Amino acid sequence: MRNLTYALSGLMLFAIVQQGFSQTNKAHYEKMPSGIKVSFKNSETSIDQDIYLDVVTDKIVRVTAVPAGAALPGQTSLVIVDSLRRQVKSLAVSSTDSTVNVQTANMQTVVSLINGKVEFFDLKGQSIFKEAKRNSSSFLANSYQGDAFYHINQDFIVNAEEGIYGLGQHQNAVMNYNRGKQVSLLQYNTEIGIPFLLSTNNYGILWHNYSITKAGDVRPLLPLNAFKLQSKEGEPGWLTATYVNRNKGEEVYLSRPESIIDYGYLTDQHKFPKGVNLAESKVIYAGSFSSPYTGKHVLHFKYSGYMKVWIDGEQVADRWRQSWNAGTFEIERDLQKDKIHQIRMEWIPDGGESYFTLNWQSPIPEARKNVFSFNSEAGDAIDYYFVQGASMDEVIAGYRHLSGKAPIMPLWSFGFWQSRERYKTQAEIEAVAAEFRKREIPIDNIVQDWSYWTENDWGSQKFDVKRFPDPQAMVKKLHDQHFKIMISAWPKINEESSVYQEFKANKWIYPRNIYDGRKDWIGKGYTSTFYDPFNKAARDGFWKLLDNNLFKIGIDAWWMDASEPDIHSNIDLDERKSVFQPAIGSSVRYYNVFPLQNAKGIYEGQRETDPNKRVFILTRSFFAGQQRYAAAAWSGDIASRWHDMKDQIAGGINFSMSGTPYWTMDAGGFLVENRFHKPDAADLEEWRELNSRWYQYGAFLPLFRAHGQYPYREPYNIAPVDHPAYKSMIYAINLRYKLLAYNYSLAAKTFFDDYSMIRGLAMDFPQDKDGFDRNDQYLWGPSLLISPVTEKGASSRKIHFPKGTSWYDLYSGKMVAGGQDLLIATPYERIPVYVRAGAILPIGPVMQYTAEKKPDVLDVYVYAGANGHFSLYEDEGSNYNYEKGKYSRIDFSYDNSTKTLSVANRQGDFDGMLTKRKFNFIFVSDSNAVGLDVSPAKPTVVTYAGKALQVKLK
Structure with missing residues (x-):
């Protein structure tokens, strides 16, 4: 009996001690207008910190942690849109002895009152994502150029089975970053850092920080x-x-x-x-x-x-x-x-x-195997947005809710673009344009690369009149031949340029590079610097140069090269930081955001100058939110090698899965080995094959542009007309135009539904874990499985066919069952493209340019094996009337059980809309193998005048 008494006394004493321990270590929390604040001070189980949860929507929560007593970051965000809409149906705060819980209509966020860890749950109580405990390395005080901040680190715990994507564009051929990878988020030629990750567990993290950041396995190399x-x-x-x-x-x-x-x-x-x-x-x-x-x-x-x-x-x-x-x-x-x-x-x-x-x-040490970290050089807080969704597309929609929608790019941008480094004279660019039209090679856009100015006048945005005697007449001539023209507009200004003194006097430039005397590589070499887009007056001044010298004569689009900013290609990071000192604060704090502000100035400048002409910006560097400024990225100065072509595939997919939809690369590669300058017979054939494969890949991207250093990149300069390479490149260009209705409808879906055109296999097949790591295949829209050929002389390649559906060869219509890897033939003329069962694929006519004719006749391929839907979108193609509701949709639905295709009433209208057209319905099934290269015996032809109809397919 005495022993039992002692035992009970011991248990009571233990409980009292535990209760006391709990009470003295528990955090204090208070309700805020849109969330909570949790505060730790002198706790034995947590660092001193204040944690804020701010509910943005039922699916988006901002988490901010600062050292105890520190103020929340006060500056206006450069990434988050000014017009951010709070959409919260319900918000309830409750607590237990050890947690405080914030619940919305879609999720629950839980903060530990013992150690401050934040964890996110669905409404069924299933954990989605969680923090690791913050410690003494989470906030390390630092400063630069008088700017005080913290070196920031936050560890998260991830599931070993999930796929993690996004984080910008990188050249390491890695698809899935949940494998102990280290990713450097910094702007550099061929590298783009975007601090947004996307998970197959249907969440995303927007790491709200502008400085150089390491993500993933952040241990020092x-x-x-x-x-x-x-x-x-x-x-x-x-x-x-x-x-x-x-x-x-x-x-x-x-x-x-x-x-x-x-x-x-x-x-x-x-x-x-x-x-x-x-x-x-x-x-x-x-x-x-x-x-x-x-x-x-x-x-x-x-x-x-x-x-x-x-x-x-x-x-x-x-x-x-x-x-x-x-x-x-x-x-x-x-x-x-x-x-x-x-x-x-x-x-x-x-x-x-x-x-x-x-x-x-x-x-990776055992204790860190499921850790994914963000480690940033400078910040006032650990600051991130957690975005939940029912799908990866819904997560990206949440990201764009925060950072801005991607406008619909102009219709012409979905045609073929020709560029080279570079057209040196007005006569040269006009001759190339004339040759394309003479040969009847479809094309919409021709590109004028750098150095069209006089050698010392870099930054003036003025043509050298000796080589370009009448730029306005040149632009008009190109327009009359149905070309658009994009031009390179570097944010760089030479000290000897005609505009330098104005920009210097107004403090619109970074002066350090001038004082350092560092020269560029042009001619005798010139000291130069970059303008400061963080200064609104400088942005306005830069746009004024573009407007007066280029936009007013009819230039259609902007190519923002070196927008990292690339002060010099090979100076180290410390030197870069000393040169780049934005007006808003230190370069360490704002290192990655130059391209965002640069695009902002051009987009806002053009929309104010001409509110009805769609802006188009192509930029070498990119940051979160930049999609809202009509900006597309290309992958920089990659090499013309097979390994570089393969590296672009994963780079482009992850860029797209960063929520930033418009991406391309130089078809053919930019940098060229000397052996291709004066090639022997073997090297010449490799050059032709390489370009053929690159064109075949480029046709299935948001933008299709051939570009690079010498040799010249026009198809007729790569191979003669009777060569397989020439035939292949022309086939790829023609196919691009045949797919215009499909591609432009994807662009509309990207704006209205926050869709992604380039899609990692995991986006549409999250249950097919065999596809999580595939770094050389992707989906182009909902229907097309693209498998580029990236090996010299390859006559076949292995293709993963995602499970859960059947697949049809685009060219022949032959069916392949999903859920297997097969060795597929890859003839010189084609890369493998397969169409998903249930797809409804509109194929239009071959055109010389996108506005040549209205698609009054469309072949509509319908693929058996699953129900399907497609919304055909059309608008005026060049203005912003679609923002005012001036567009039309025609919805197609296929019922596989009854083999019935339904076409709905046309919704909406716009000036110049087709009111009547023909559809040729082509049914593709296992027993009826037809494709783009195998004509159907007899399509079902209907006339559509905007009223609903149904067709039985056979």
């Missing part, structure tokens, strides 16, 4: 010498680096130990051996390495020139990049602790300055 190294001679501690004559391999300049490879920037050039001319050298690194860890290792390479890598005799990389524009790639290897691996790297630098770094990620 390790230098080469973190491995145990051994030279090729067997000496411990280094690899043997042998510098040889690249033309006479037996001639050795020198051999030396190297245990750190870190030649990343101009400031690192002195580390190379004295007296060795890298332009004549090949460097061979040889030896062995072993790791102190077991597991997946990731080698991170930055390089220029030619780079080949062998591990244990297996070649694992063969790359090239031009000297001034270093590229990156990664190699993954599963390694065993202390196991020795042979390594050989052959590096041929390309040109004067040369770049090569090698670092690595160690295997």
Whole structure:
């Protein structure tokens, strides 16, 4: 009995202690107008912090955490739209002993009163996403140029099975970032950082921070010498680096130990051996390495020139990049602790300055295997928006609710674009335009790249009248031939330019680069800088230049090159930050947002100048929210190599899954190896094949533009008319125009429904986990499965057919069952394109330009095997009347059980609308294999005058 009494007394004492512990460590919370504030002070279970939940809609919650007592960030957001609408049906706050809970009509957000962790649940109590506990590394005080801020870190716990996408555009061929990857979110030529991730668990995170940020596995990369190294001679501690004559391999300049490879920037050039001319050298690194860890290792390479890598005799990389524009790639290897691996790297630098770094990620520790982090250089708070949805599309719609809709781009932009680096004279660009029309190659847009100005007048936005004697007449002539013209408008201003003094006097420029005396690479070299788009007066001044010199003579679209801003390609980040000092605050805090503000000034300037002409901006760099300024991105100065073409696929998909829908790349690649300048027979055929495959891929993107350095990129300059390459490129261009009704309807869906045209397989097939990591396939709209060919000489490639549906060959109509991987033939003339069962696919006529004729006859292919729907959208194509409701829709619905196609009453109208047209209905099934290259025996022809009708298909 006495023992039981002692036991009960002990339990009561334990309960009292626990209660006291709980009471003294629990946070205080208070209700706010649209959420709650939770405060921790002197707690043993949490850092001192204030946590705010701000409910934006029933599916969007903003979470902000600051050190205890610190003010919330007060500045107006550059990303979130000014007109943000709160749409909250219900909001209830409740609490338990250990939590405070905020519930809306769609979700519940729970904050721990013990440690401050925030977790998100659906209404059934299923966890969607949660924070890890904040600690002393969450807020590290720092400053730059008198600007005080925190270095910010937030860890989140993710599900090992989910797919994570978005985060901008990167060149590492990675599709799914939930695999221990480190992603650097910073603006750089070929790299775009957008701080939005999208999960297959139907949530998104908009990390509300403008500074350089690492995402994913944010542990610091390790230098080469973190491995145990051994030279090729067997000496411990280094690899043997042998510098040889690249033309006479037996001639050795020198051999030396190297245990750190870190030649990343101009400031690192002195580390190379004295007296060795890298332009004549090949460097061979040889030896062995072993790791102190077991597991997946990731080698991170930055390089220029030619780079080949062998591990244990297996070649694992063969790359090239031009000297001034270093590229990156990664190699993954599963390694065993202390196991020795042979390594050989052959590096041929390309040109004067040369770049090569090698670092690595160690295997993820067990405790961090399900951790996904954001780590930012500067911020006042941990600040993010959690967006929930019933689908990934609904999550992206939430992102655009926050950051702005993507306008419908002009109809002409969905045609073919021709560009080159560069048309040097008025006569040259006019001749190319005339040749396209003479050959009857469809085209809508011709592009004038940089240096159309006089050499010293970079920034004036004025043509050099010696080479372009009458720009206004040139633009009119192109317009008369049914061309649009886009022009390069750099945000850069030379000190010797005619506008420099005005911009300097008004403090509209960044002066540091002028004082540093850093020269560019044009002619004799000119000191230059960039204007400051964070200053509204500077934005207005820049638009005034564009308006007076270019827009008033009829220029149709803007190409914003170097919009990172790229002050100089290879200065290090510290130098970049010292040069780039925006009026709004320090460069560290605002490093990634230049392209957003640059686009803002042009978009607002043109819409104010001409409210009824659609703005189009093509930009090399991009940030969250930029889609609202009619901005599209292209992937920068990539190389004309097969590996670069493949890298673009995952880069473009993830860009699109960042909520930013308009993307493209230079079809054919921009940077060209010398071997293609004066090619032998084999290289010439490879060049033609490479461009053919790139055109075939480019036809299924929001924008289809051929561009690059010499050789010239017009189809007739790539191959003669009787060559398979020429025929293939023309077929791809014609197919682009045949798909115009489909593509333009996707653009409308992108605006009205916040849709995404480029779609990772997981977006439409979230239950098919075999598709989560596919980095070389995507869906173009709801219907088309695109599988580019990215290997030289490939006559077949493996294709994953997502399960849950059947697929039809676009060209032949032959059916393939889903849920399998198959080796599919890839003839020179075509890339594999498959149509999803249930698809309703409008195919229009071949046209010379998008406005040549109205689509009064459309072939409408209907694919058996599932119910389907398609909404055919049309408007005036060039103005903003669609924002006022001036457009039409024709809805098609297919009932697979009855084989009935229903066409609804036409909804809406607009000036110039077709009131009567013909539809040729073509039914495709397993027993009726027809396609674009196999004509149907007899389509069902109907006349449609806007009234509903039904057709039985057979």
